Amino acid sequence: DTAVSQTPKYLVTQMGNDKSIKCEQNLGHDTMYWYKQDSKKFLKIMFSYNNKELIINETVPNRFSPKSPDKAHLNLHINSLELGDSAVYFCASSPRGRATQYFGPGTRLTVL
């Protein structure tokens, strides 16, 4: 299936831990994104990479670090997790120059 996939689907961890979320797309898109969806369902852009180059870096704590090993993958690493990091994180991708973004299924992160 052609799609945006994320792992894991659920992530439960303790405060202070470091965790990673992986994202892969096989749509041949050049641009990938990370969004955070809070409890009120608001979708907020965090990062965007275009062909492995960082192009959007919103006001996000530097505990969050994206890594793009190639244009099909964009991983999100989070250091020193805090309670407020609990949310659903979505990866998305878009074709070159197009606004249409295609989202993954989300990773629900719960920090205890």
Added chain:
Amino acid sequence: GQQLNQSPQSMFIQEGEDVSMNCTSSSIFNTWLWYKQDPGEGPVLLIALYKAGELTSNGRLTAQFGITRKDSFLNISASIPSDVGIYFCAGRSNSGYALNFGKGTSLLVTP
């Protein structure tokens, strides 16, 4: 990015009714998108609009790109229970990659 004004916040309707929702922005957009999110899933693209005044349909869904380029509308005709979900508008200007999202309209349909 800015957060778009999307209304209504929620709708509770009976099966068979038509639904309308809209989205406004304080700035001009060159693209308007409408997404639907089912519980536990990611947003799914429904309709993309690229030109002021454009009217585009996808089955029972019809969306319009407002003439001012600062608003967009989504209509769902003859709603069915599987239309339940959260509908998001999103817009993008020519000056960047980021999509600006509305807060969503939560739709509930009773049989």
